[in-house]
Amino acid sequence: xxxxxxxxxxxxxxxxxxxFAGQILFGIILGLQYVMGDFLFPEIPFNVARMVHTNxxxxxxxxxxMGASYYLVPEESGRELYxxxxxxxxxxxxxxxGALTILGYLFVPYSGLAQMTGNGILPTMGREFxxxxxxxxxxxxxxxxxxxxxVGMTVLTGRKTVVTIVLMTGLVGLAVFFLxxxxxxxxxxxxxxxxxxxxxxxxxxxxxxxxxxxxxxxxIKTTGVDREVIEKWLYIIIAMTLITGIIGTGHxxxxxxxxxxxxxxxxxxxxxxxxPFFMLxxxxxxxxxxxxxxxxxxxxxxxxxxxxxxxFLGAGVWGFLHTLSPVNYYTHGSQITAAHGHMAFYGAYVxxxxxxxxxxxxxxxxxQAKSNRMQVMEMWSFWLMTVSMVFITLFLTxxxxxxxxxxxxxxxxxxFMVVQEKISxxxxxxxxxxxxxxxxVVLFILSFFLPxxxxxxxxxxx
Amino acid sequence: xxxxxxxxxxxxxxxxGSMFFVLLFLALTFDTQGALPKLDNSQNLTEQVAxxxxxxxxxxxxxxxxxxxxxxYFAPELGNVYKRFGxxxxxxxxxxxxxxxxxxxxxRSMPQFNFTEEQLDNIVEFLKYSSEINTNNWPPNIQG
Numbered sequence: 001x002x003x004x005x006x007x008x009x010x011x012x013x014x015x016x017x018x019x020f021a022g023q024i025l026f027g028i029i030l031g032l033q034y035v036m037g038d039f040l041f042p043e044i045p046f047n048v049a050r051m052v053h054t055n056x057x058x059x060x061x062x063x064x065x066m067g068a069s070y071y072l073v074p075e076e077s078g079r080e081l082y083x084x085x086x087x088x089x090x091x092x093x094x095x096x097x098g099a100l101t102i103l104g105y106l107f108v109p110y111s112g113l114a115q116m117t118g119n120g121i122l123p124t125m126g127r128e129f130x131x132x133x134x135x136x137x138x139x140x141x142x143x144x145x146x147x148x149x150x151v152g153m154t155v156l157t158g159r160k161t162v163v164t165i166v167l168m169t170g171l172v173g174l175a176v177f178f179l180x181x182x183x184x185x186x187x188x189x190x191x192x193x194x195x196x197x198x199x200x201x202x203x204x205x206x207x208x209x210x211x212x213x214x215x216x217x218x219x220i221k222t223t224g225v226d227r228e229v230i231e232k233w234l235y236i237i238i239a240m241t242l243i244t245g246i247i248g249t250g251h252x253x254x255x256x257x258x259x260x261x262x263x264x265x266x267x268x269x270x271x272x273x274x275x276p277f278f279m280l281x282x283x284x285x286x287x288x289x290x291x292x293x294x295x296x297x298x299x300x301x302x303x304x305x306x307x308x309x310x311x312f313l314g315a316g317v318w319g320f321l322h323t324l325s326p327v328n329y330y331t332h333g334s335q336i337t338a339a340h341g342h343m344a345f346y347g348a349y350v351x352x353x354x355x356x357x358x359x360x361x362x363x364x365x366x367x368q369a370k371s372n373r374m375q376v377m378e379m380w381s382f383w384l385m386t387v388s389m390v391f392i393t394l395f396l397t398x399x400x401x402x403x404x405x406x407x408x409x410x411x412x413x414x415x416f417m418v419v420q421e422k423i424s425x426x427x428x429x430x431x432x433x434x435x436x437x438x439x440x441v442v443l444f445i446l447s448f449f450l451p452x453x454x455x456x457x458x459x460x461x462x
Numbered sequence: 463x464x465x466x467x468x469x470x471x472x473x474x475x476x477x478x479g480s481m482f483f484v485l486l487f488l489a490l491t492f493d494t495q496g497a498l499p500k501l502d503n504s505q506n507l508t509e510q511v512a513x514x515x516x517x518x519x520x521x522x523x524x525x526x527x528x529x530x531x532x533x534x535y536f537a538p539e540l541g542n543v544y545k546r547f548g549x550x551x552x553x554x555x556x557x558x559x560x561x562x563x564x565x566x567x568x569x570r571s572m573p574q575f576n577f578t579e580e581q582l583d584n585i586v587e588f589l590k591y592s593s594e595i596n597t598n599n600w601p602p603n604i605q606g
């Protein structure tokens with residue numbers, strides 16, 4: 001760590017870890033509710049647990065992105081953070097707002113929460129992933145603006161690198177597209193059309209810029225490969241991301257009341273969406289192969305490689321699987337979608353945040369890397385989480401194929417609930433894989449907090 | 463990558479390419495908004511439907527169900543539920559009204575929302591409106 005102010009990232013990473021564990025706990029609850037329908041009913045109905053699961057994911061990833069920015073922007077810009085105090089203040093604002101929202105979900109009936117928070121004045125609640133009360137959404141905007149101001153001032157008054165420019169573009173895009181969450185017309189088709197401007201243009205657009213720049217930063221630092229080469233890759237990857245991903249939004253416009261020409265635009269462009277992910281994999285492997293030094297943090301390098309591979313599999317391959325409109329006609333809104341969602345989020349965004357945490361937290365503690373023992377534990381967490389996520393995805397894909405066949409494709413289509421019971425074996429197996437994933441999460445966290453007994457922790461020169 | 467492909471070429475592809483596709487996306491969006499009135503059933507978007515949509519949102523129905531295939535995959539698709547129930551508004555209302563407070567042992571169950579008669583009417587009107595949106599024949603059959 002070169003600048004004192006980079007250490008504000010620690011707070012953000014800590015919160016991210018805690019919320020990650022919470023997210024997975026609720027995932028386990030949801031998985032159980034899939035096979036034991038009355039589990040925790042009516043205290044924590046499925047919709048509440050799901051809201052907690054998905055919202056915690058979004059919030060902890062945002063904490064992770066912010067932590068990553070606070071860590072890497074000063075170092076890239078060659079100066080202290082513009083205002084570490086503002087960063088700390090916004091951390092607490094975001095954490096308290098987030099915690100209150102989650103507690104609200106859990107302890108107040110959702111309609112009561114809507115009433116309490118005045119949803120009638122500016123109705124924005126009750127849409128998937130955007131369930132937060134309007135006042136929480138306004139809080140997110142305030143936090144995002146303060147964050148962008150803080151990071152932006154650091155970038156503008158410091159050395160500008162391609163990494164920080166791409167990161168800033170992604171972060172500004174994230175904030176701008178979030179504003180569409182305030183647009184909720186009565187017309188369901190328009191509502192859905194612009195809802196995707198938040199959801200799709202986030203995860204298949206600007207978030208990929210954030211992902212690529214964080215990964216590029218970690219690769220520059222751990223491999224010592226020439227910045228010029230890495231920056232060229234970065235530009236071409238994000239170029240392909242936006243060239244394919246923006247019109248790729250069309251793959252959500254097949255069946256929601258929008259013109260049928262979207263089936264062509266959506267199919268063609270989203271069929272190209274795996275390209276940037278494939279390039280990301282090539283980039284990571286090439287860079288690591290041509291490394292000019294052996295970085296002592298082996299775990300971080302493993303996470304970086306894993307991100308590239310799993311993002312390609314989850315977002316690229318599993319996305320392609322159901323993106324062509326004739327296929328999507330049958331798979332739309334089935335367990336296939338859930339399978340893709342799980343591996344894509346894990347492979348792209350969860351793993352990149354774990355990568356930067358793995359790389360930066362030891363440095364913020366004055367070590368180059370954790371002790372070998374703790375790195376081994378962390379690598380175990382990598383394999384447990386990654387392999388179990390592969391299985392979760394395969395089981396959900398199996399469930400999805402059967403569901404699509406029984407409910408939508410066979411000559412005698414069966415009712416939704418009838419089909420759900422027939423495929424419950426897959427849900428049980430998914431739940432078992434989910435428990436393994438939880439073990440991985442626990443090991444990941446422990447690897448940072450258990451005493452680092454060995455003496456070979458390389459101290460960083462002051 | 464070879465030196466024939468320079469960083470500034472990569473940068474230009476990024477800026478030029480993304481700018482072009484942003485503009486194309488805006489143009490397609492503009493065209494779509496113009497085409498929607500023929501597809502989106504907005505002629506039947508009454509006050510009741512709007513109130514029903516608000517109830518749909520404020521009870522987080524999307525947290526279990528899909529609507530036109532979007533949402534959660536825990537409970538049946540509701541974009542076509544009006545047709546699946548034989549266009550029988552009372553049957554849908556009766557179903558919602560009769561959900562047991564404590565659920566059904568061992569099975570998934572919809573919560574009891576204690577809706578008033580007026581609220582039930584609004585929800586049904588919203589579901590009817592949704593079922594009449596032109597979705598390019600999705601879902602493939604009545605089971606959703």
